[in-house]
Amino acid sequence: MVEGLARLLGAGAMFLRLGPRRYLRRRRSIQEIRGRRGATFANGVTTRLTSSGAQAWHRVHWRPITIVLAGETSDDVAAWARLAVPELHAHLLVSPSTAARLKGIEADDLTIAGTEDAPSFDLVEIRRWMLRKRRNHDLLLLDASQPLPDTGAVIEMQCAAYDYHHAGEVGCVTPSYRTADGIISGYDVDRAVGEIAPARTPSADYGQSAIPRYVLTAGYHGFFVRGRALDRVDAADRELVGLDLDRQVAHFIRRAWAGNIRTLCFSSTELPVSRTSLPQLFGEQRAWAMQRTVTNAEGETRVVFVLNATSVSGGIRAVFELANGLSERGFDVDIWSLQDHPTWFDLRVPVRTFYSYEDLLLALRSVDAIKVATWWETAEIVWLASVNHGLPAYLIQEFETWFYPDDEVARAAVVASYRREFASITEASYQVGELESVGVTPTLIPHGYDPTAFHVIPDATRRDDAILALGRSFFQKNFAMTARAWQSLGDERPTFLLFGGEPDILDDPRVEYSVRPTDAQVNALYNSAALFVQTSRHEGFCLPILEAMAAGCPVITTDSHGNRDFCVDGVNCVIVPQDDDVALADTITRLMRDPEERERLSANGLRTAADYTWPIVLDRVGAFYRQLTASAAQGAPHPSNDRS
Template sequence: MKIVFPVLSLEMGGGARFIYHLANALVDKGHDIEVIMPEKGLQVWPLRAKLRRVKELTPSSIPSADFIIPNFYLTVKPAFESRNGLVVRLSLGYEPLWVPDSKIAKQSYLIGAPIMSISEWHRQLLFQQTGLQSTVISGGVDTSTFRPYPKPSEQTGIKKIFYIMRDPTSGYTWKGGSDFLKAVTRLKEQINFELTVSLPEGAQFSSPVLCRVKTSTTDQELAQLYAEADLFVYTSYFEAFGLPPLEAMACGTAVVTTDCGGNRDYASNGENCLLVPPSDIDQLSSAIYYLLTQDTERQRLAASGHLFAQAWSWQRTAAQVEAFLLSLK
């Protein structure tokens, strides 16, 4: 099949990473995949699919294909108006929850195109908000890259926490960064730990506790940050899926995550992670403290998460997308 993905950019962030992994996995399955992106769009993640740069994303810039798969509300209109293939909306998150022009974002779902959602929670949210049904395809993880590494704490005895701090000034106010900082501020008086913070947007960052600041630009760099930590913490209020906890599990690292919706498809409290309510600083702090101090339980959850993540491949995701597209023919 010829499949076109019109995108605004492939820069830092889970949505862009979802697209590049899916596009590459579809290429590996033998499909003709082309990504169309404006000249000013940034490409951070490597593509094995064709990449066509255009001056701007317009209907005339979309080539003919069997399927055109826009994934962000601003890419839907040019895809639909191109009339160059069957448009299938890939929703990586319900944009009216966070974008300023929520009315336009909602209208982008009401064009009559089939919709792919990325978790059961996400599917239910889309139905509640739009009355439209969608088909769930799962996120994945590249377990050849996201895998265990030796943990420095085995030599130093000092446990390491890893956190990805999204920039609230870039619109990421629902990621719970301030909640995490409040929690570790409490904990610094109770227990000795090392903190590593990744800044995908490269924003200015001031931490109340001593930390190492990193900007990971490749999956390999990100995987090493996950794997070297003893604990990964995730604090989003809502997510359509949420790749980072699953990636941390694949790296053999214990996870504390908020119950943010989409991660319910893979996050099981007490089995492969600890789940806490969003924005509950007390429970977040307690869960982090518990896993930093209870070695046997932390190692049990890490081992369980690592085993669980092995089945969640991008090849599985591509097979789900392929089957859905073929059902539309």
């Protein structure tokens, strides 16, 4: 009853804070993510551990639990205990005053703290006592002055401890806290400021608070420990003596991670709380969280880019350019991937290939390096691989919810991957805004193009009867808009030059398709067309536009967000509205008839492109990683975010 009342009060406060529409959207998203239509992703993140599934697991696989009710309770503890003891197969450790109120609880199910042969509310004493008396028990710590959780929440945490990770590396579980001000889904180490921060639901709510996430620290209320972890975590008594229970738990978590025993915030399990306390970084724990070595034996900064694939992709190409460029600037660089060394790009750094993310993680977690996630699924792997060695970075080339327009569970998992433990970098101002809306402040460093590959060919002749586009059917590229506008020109339509890997994308006698051309061949196309057209709905950056500008080809495009930093309508390109076929057709016709305007756009495009060459960009990237190396060695916060 008490827990239900707290739930209602918390929900009411959240309703007032969010308003009716945002509140209903949030509850629907949480229910969807917690429901049966969950998902398991390649990196191990899963939302398939549901409440009903946990109940079914518990009926077969339950383990006895020692529940510590630390301090004094003002709740109806007797009614709660009468439910909890039999359903959870629990033994209670309580204060003398609480014990006096537990009418109807058998003496064998109860230990009074501080009495003969019984521990006080101290993790050192509790652990010693459990190893002697309750070695086959799991442990749950509760602040008795807080609303006590229902048995279903405890069962969910126990199920998560045993069943969330297939290899059994989860040893500790902590819940989310439901407060009057919203949900706290565990705590982050915000390395940009060197402090712990609550993972509150930010202004942009994608349901990310319901995605389970590993954490480096926690408070003691609701802290669940498997009996196996209690046995095996190497936390010396002398390190815990004299600390309060919150600090003992934080130190225990740190020592658990040292043995690769994970702490999971099973954030879909929400405990109502009347107050929260913010864990602090202190002493050895602060040094562990903040001070890292990321250099090799020769003192060179080591950088490991983690990829899911090495196949043809603009984003993957950008990673390869960064890897080559950093290597040329004295960094020790390699790429770890689930695919082999590429054949389509001149990659001059080693590629280590792994069968699965799990194999990659096990190899990477002992490496001292800046480890760079390059796709949201690799973020979980990089984070886990950087708990004890190295530093996690995140190259966010796109706010990757855009890849899942019809999958809210995937979108929530994507947003949950953006964490303050990472040194995050993104290449466009639009992504900066998206990331800030979910509580992450990245460093802005744009991508670049290779000026030796994409440039004006002095003797090239432009065809006044030809336009050029990337012929790709991926929904974000919205090639269909370009095709419709071009076809609407009828007999007046110019020759349509296309390139890519889909030669059957448009069947028309005036289409000339170049299949998987080399950079030199693409540059020749840029130099031969009168116009380059790109009508994407969304882009993280849109490098082909810059390549076209560098080759002197006038550009028609749409506002695709990531191109806003370098596309200026009427100055270096023409921007037409999304899905406005008539406006695009009219613009093509107008520019094809106006060579002087095309020449003006070309000249301005060349000036724009000159600021985005890889040598310029790579100098900035190298400076950022060197600053990151220095701050990690000193245990200082990340370098300031560069918005220039």
